[in-house]
Amino acid sequence: MNMKHYDLMIMGMGPAGLSAALYARRQGLDTIVFGDIPGGILYMLDNLTDFPGFPDGISGTQFGMLAFQQAQAQGAVFPMAKLEKLRFNDTLFTGTDTDERQYTAPAAIIATGRSPKKISKIKDNLKGVHFCSVCDGPLYRNQGAVLAVIGGDKIAAQHALTLSKVAAKVYLVCRDRAFEMPAIYESQLKEHPNIILMRETEMIGIKGSDQVEALIVTTKEGDKQEIAIDGVFQAAGWRPNTQALEIPVETASDGYLKTDKNLMTAHTGLFAAGDVRDTDMFGVLTACADGARAAQYVAEFLQQR
Numbered sequence: 001m002n003m004k005h006y007d008l009m010i011m012g013m014g015p016a017g018l019s020a021a022l023y024a025r026r027q028g029l030d031t032i033v034f035g036d037i038p039g040g041i042l043y044m045l046d047n048l049t050d051f052p053g054f055p056d057g058i059s060g061t062q063f064g065m066l067a068f069q070q071a072q073a074q075g076a077v078f079p080m081a082k083l084e085k086l087r088f089n090d091t092l093f094t095g096t097d098t099d100e101r102q103y104t105a106p107a108a109i110i111a112t113g114r115s116p117k118k119i120s121k122i123k124d125n126l127k128g129v130h131f132c133s134v135c136d137g138p139l140y141r142n143q144g145a146v147l148a149v150i151g152g153d154k155i156a157a158q159h160a161l162t163l164s165k166v167a168a169k170v171y172l173v174c175r176d177r178a179f180e181m182p183a184i185y186e187s188q189l190k191e192h193p194n195i196i197l198m199r200e201t202e203m204i205g206i207k208g209s210d211q212v213e214a215l216i217v218t219t220k221e222g223d224k225q226e227i228a229i230d231g232v233f234q235a236a237g238w239r240p241n242t243q244a245l246e247i248p249v250e251t252a253s254d255g256y257l258k259t260d261k262n263l264m265t266a267h268t269g270l271f272a273a274g275d276v277r278d279t280d281m282f283g284v285l286t287a288c289a290d291g292a293r294a295a296q297y298v299a300e301f302l303q304q305r
């Protein structure tokens with residue numbers, strides 16, 4: 001099989017992967033980036049308002065597309081396919097993409113982000129169950145719909161804010177007493193009279209055989225309530241995207257990749273950046289910074305070899 005060789009393989013085309021590609025190219029590294037969506041999970045983000053330089057915000061898709069074009073203009077190669085497996089043989093990383101093409105490189109950066117977890121109490125085959133408010137929210141436009149978001153972090157807040165533009169009412173259901181989001185999101189949520197905040201409330205089931213009909217919730221005191229809804233958006237919990245990594249590395253208990261101060265994992269030459277890393281702050285800005293730093297450390301690592 002005809003294998004293509006690069007200095008660096010990057011898995012993931014989100015903010016971390018694209019920033020890594022840009023910085024790697026500026027270091028003169030032959031760089032290939034795997035993934036199928038420019039901007040990674042940013043397509044789910046209606047308006048990015050906490051990245052400096054965009055005082056009125058920018059749509060996630062637009063930000064992702066610009067970052068993609070910038071890395072491409074610097075000469076990074078994008079086969080537009082995900083890596084199905086990443087292995088290590090003797091001195092080189094070997095990647096196999098979803099079209100079964102193979103690639104090798106002496107260094108790799110994992111920037112595969114994380115995915116929302118399915119809530120086990122919600123059947124996926126029900127109509128009206130969603131993960132992405134930007135993609136699926138418009139389905140409810142002008143219908144006087146009542147929607148629910150399950151979760152309590154800034155991503156759940158973003159979903160509620162996005163959906164408040166298309167729905168008559170949006171319930172934000174959070175199990176904990178306090179939301180886990182910067183204060184600005186809480187005040188924005190409160191500015192929307194059609195967003196109803198439900199703290200210390202647990203979703204215990206969904207009623208409906210083909211289509212979501214109602215949310216069944218219980219308070220901490222055990223008071224059960226049934227709320228008629230047309231759709232539910234899941235934003236409660238995440239898992240790192242590490243399924244394609246066939247190299248044993250140290251992880252935190254929840255599966256996120258542990259790195260040293262140079263963003264290298266326990267496997268020499270294998271770096272991690274962005275949300276897939278065991279980080280203390282998940283977000284676009286920190287993912288970009290991780291990508292830039294990882295590329296810099298890859299260049300130093302390759303020079304020392």
Ligand SMILES: Cc1cc2nc3c(=O)[nH]c(=O)nc-3n(C[C@H](O)[C@H](O)[C@H](O)COP(=O)(O)OP(=O)(O)OC[C@H]3O[C@@H](n4cnc5c(N)ncnc54)[C@H](O)[C@@H]3O)c2cc1C
Pocket residue numbers: 011012013014015016017034035036037039040041042044045046047048049050081082083084111112113114154155158159241244273274275276282283284285287
């Ligand atoms: C609804 C929503 C709202 C948000 N709002 C904000 C916000 O306001 N501000 C903020 O800073 N952050 C926000 N975030 C979080 C932000 O989007 C992430 O922190 C950021 O995108 C992480 O970047 P990343 O590059 O690490 O990962 P990602 O953006 O997740 O990109 C990783 C990509 O790699 C892909 N991938 C997975 N496996 C493979 C493989 N084997 N091969 C190749 N590619 C693979 C994934 O499918 C994904 O496309 C929001 C997220 C969501 C979902």
